[in-house]
Amino acid sequence: MNETQTGATDGNDPIIELRKLNKWYGSFHVLRDIDLSVARQERIVVCGPSGSGKSTMIRCINKLEDYQGGELHVDGTLLNDDVKNIDHVRREVGMVFQHFNLFPHLTILQNLTLAPVWVRKLPKKEAEDTAMHYLARVKIAEQAKKYPGQLSGGQQQRVAIARSLCMNPRIMLFDEPTSALDPEMIKEVLDVMVELAREGMTMICVTHEMGFAKEVADRVVFMDAGEIVEQAPPDRFFDNPSSERTKLFLSQIL
Amino acid sequence: MSDARTTSRAAPVVQTGPVQWAKENLFNGPVNTALTLISLYVLWLAIPPLVNWALIDAVFTPDPATCKAASGACWGFITEKYRLMLSGTYPYEQQWRPVVAMVVLLGLIGMSMNSRFWNIWLAAYWVVGIVVMGVLMWGGVLGLPYVENAKWGGLPLTLILAVNGIVFSFPLAIALALGRRSNMPAIRAVCVTFIELVRGVPLITVLFMASLMLPLFLPEGMTIDKLLRAQVGIILFTAAYEAEVIRGGLQALPRGQFEAGDSLGLSYWQKTGLIILPQALKLVIPPMVNTFISMFKDTSLVIIIGLFDLLGSVRLAANDPMWRPFYVEGLVFVAVIYFIFCYTIARYSEHVERLARKGERR
Numbered sequence: 001m002n003e004t005q006t007g008a009t010d011g012n013d014p015i016i017e018l019r020k021l022n023k024w025y026g027s028f029h030v031l032r033d034i035d036l037s038v039a040r041q042e043r044i045v046v047c048g049p050s051g052s053g054k055s056t057m058i059r060c061i062n063k064l065e066d067y068q069g070g071e072l073h074v075d076g077t078l079l080n081d082d083v084k085n086i087d088h089v090r091r092e093v094g095m096v097f098q099h100f101n102l103f104p105h106l107t108i109l110q111n112l113t114l115a116p117v118w119v120r121k122l123p124k125k126e127a128e129d130t131a132m133h134y135l136a137r138v139k140i141a142e143q144a145k146k147y148p149g150q151l152s153g154g155q156q157q158r159v160a161i162a163r164s165l166c167m168n169p170r171i172m173l174f175d176e177p178t179s180a181l182d183p184e185m186i187k188e189v190l191d192v193m194v195e196l197a198r199e200g201m202t203m204i205c206v207t208h209e210m211g212f213a214k215e216v217a218d219r220v221v222f223m224d225a226g227e228i229v230e231q232a233p234p235d236r237f238f239d240n241p242s243s244e245r246t247k248l249f250l251s252q253i254l
Numbered sequence: 255m256s257d258a259r260t261t262s263r264a265a266p267v268v269q270t271g272p273v274q275w276a277k278e279n280l281f282n283g284p285v286n287t288a289l290t291l292i293s294l295y296v297l298w299l300a301i302p303p304l305v306n307w308a309l310i311d312a313v314f315t316p317d318p319a320t321c322k323a324a325s326g327a328c329w330g331f332i333t334e335k336y337r338l339m340l341s342g343t344y345p346y347e348q349q350w351r352p353v354v355a356m357v358v359l360l361g362l363i364g365m366s367m368n369s370r371f372w373n374i375w376l377a378a379y380w381v382v383g384i385v386v387m388g389v390l391m392w393g394g395v396l397g398l399p400y401v402e403n404a405k406w407g408g409l410p411l412t413l414i415l416a417v418n419g420i421v422f423s424f425p426l427a428i429a430l431a432l433g434r435r436s437n438m439p440a441i442r443a444v445c446v447t448f449i450e451l452v453r454g455v456p457l458i459t460v461l462f463m464a465s466l467m468l469p470l471f472l473p474e475g476m477t478i479d480k481l482l483r484a485q486v487g488i489i490l491f492t493a494a495y496e497a498e499v500i501r502g503g504l505q506a507l508p509r510g511q512f513e514a515g516d517s518l519g520l521s522y523w524q525k526t527g528l529i530i531l532p533q534a535l536k537l538v539i540p541p542m543v544n545t546f547i548s549m550f551k552d553t554s555l556v557i558i559i560g561l562f563d564l565l566g567s568v569r570l571a572a573n574d575p576m577w578r579p580f581y582v583e584g585l586v587f588v589a590v591i592y593f594i595f596c597y598t599i600a601r602y603s604e605h606v607e608r609l610a611r612k613g614e615r616r
């Protein structure tokens with residue numbers, strides 16, 4: 001059996017593995033020799049200065065970006081130009097964006113059922129039940145018939161999280177999910193994410209919410225100029241960072 | 255509930271009435287007052303002669319001699335020739351057929367414009383309607399004499415060209431717009447070349463080429479009839495323009511919409527059909543309708559290849575030496591008909607836009 005095709009791996013293998021990943025935008029070297037492996041149910045927080053390549057890295061994981069060097073395995077599948085592999089990976093990986101990216105022409109419920117019905121081929125009724133279940137979990141079930149434009153930012157982001165969860169993903173990627181929100185809405189979104197982490201979802205989360213990192217992260221990854229400079233459990237990362245660049249970064253944001 | 259912030263106040267009373275309205279809209283400030291007075295003066299100069307021409311001095315009996323004597327419009331020309339103008343060269347005794355066909359067509363269009371009828375039955379009605387219209391227009395069965403389509407004319411011809419133009423150019427335009435943004439260089443090149451070539455020449459040229467040059471390229475003995483060639487020319491021409499309009503809509507969508515679709519695992523066609531096109535098309539309703547309206551009127555160019563549409567039929571009617579001086583009245587008559595159709599399209603598009611924006615607040 002060809003392991004890289006089927007996604008069947010035993011429980012101890014990393015679910016995501018980046019090996020010497022390199023990416024260029026034209027001549028600009030945006031990711032340099034990235035090595036990162038993420039275990040099942042592990043929660044990673046990625047931080048670093050603006051432009052350091054955080055978004056680019058996690059967008060490689062569901063192939064929103066391609067890469068030019070190295071290897072990237074997700075859930076036992078090697079991500080290359082094979083369309084089958086991309087589809088497989090995208091179905092297993094949910095992504096939450098800074099700007100929510102809900103579909104404005106569809107109701108909240110339709111936003112949630114679209115992919116399960118068309119990609120997972122679930123019957124409509126079943127998809128709607130699942131959708132209502134997740135909407136209730138993000139405490140927004142009463143908004144199901146509204147359109148995204150009628151919701152606040154925090155509500156929209158919770159819908160976006162629910163939309164990803166409806167696909168029943170094994171991995172969730174978050175790219176600065178709270179950066180576009182007003183301060184009073186950040187907590188409601190973080191609460192949902194904390195709960196998700198507690199339930200054992202594998203998560204990679206780009207965020208500058210250091211409270212969140214301390215509370216749930218198993219590991220904090222610090223990136224600068226396209227490199228992973230340091231990765232450590234949160235207590236060591238915040239109290240005793242080894243790199244000067246990390247210290248400088250922490251002194252600026254804390 | 256005595257909290258001052260929650261006690262409701264009545265909305266301020268807004269003064270209304272014609273005098274108030276005029277003050278606010280026509281005479282607010284010296285520039286507007288001047289413009290209003292100038293406009294009133296121009297209307298004062300223009301309207302009385304117009305009313306005199308169109309009504310007071312006009313002749314309504316179909317008699318060329320009385321018309322010549324009068325200084326006003328000769329609406330008798332219309333009463334005398336309206337059948338020729340509306341039906342063109344279609345055989346005179348058979349002209350009830352295009353009239354019925356037109357009623358069927360307008361009925362179907364009217365139904366299609368009403369969201370209440372948007373279900374599978376509508377499609378069935380259209381299929382039946384198209385067969386009925388075909389039988390009526392061509393005949394040759396059920397005891398109806400055959401009428402070749404080179405003889406079709408007048409309003410039915412205009413409507414046939416326009417409706418087919420809209421219906422067939424639209425999907426083609428979508429395909430061209432998507433193709434122009436495709437990742438595949440060959441598809442992109444074909445679409446760009448087509449769009450730029452067609453856009454780069456006048457419609458008249460396309461029609462001329464369709465009618466004069468196309469036969470040269472076809473194998474010996476093979477002919478495609480004139481009406482079909484004109485129709486294809488109009489479709490291709492409209493599609494090229496529409497494609498660019500739709501591309502504008504595609505480009506206006508934020509990249510996040512594409513990425514959200516990708517990240518959910520939707521295929522290209524699912525993403526395009528369920529997320530991208532519904533939003534992009536909604537954005538471009540006004541310019542799209544603009545192109546359709548302009549095409550509706552451009553169908554009159556088929557006269558240069560010898561088809562007599564609504565406008566062409568007026569020319570035909572005015573060929574009668576007795577009535578030649580009253581060409582203008584004929585033009586006014588068809589102008590009114592064109593206006594009714596174009597204005598209806600415009601108003602309907604506003605309605606569709608409102609429908610499409612329902613619930614969406616951004």
Ligand SMILES: Nc1ncnc2c1ncn2[C@@H]1O[C@H](COP(=O)(O)OP(=O)(O)OP(=O)(O)O)[C@@H](O)[C@H]1O
Binds near residue numbers: 055
């Ligand atoms: N499509 C692109 N073409 C060229 N350069 C790009 C492109 N996208 C990103 N970049 C560059 O790559 C670098 C990394 O971008 P990335 O978005 O990954 O940074 P980031 O760490 O997520 O920053 P931020 O905190 O601002 O989101 C930046 O310098 C950016 O200008």
Ligand SMILES: [Mg+2]
Binds near residue numbers: 054055056175
């Ligand atoms: Mg970023």
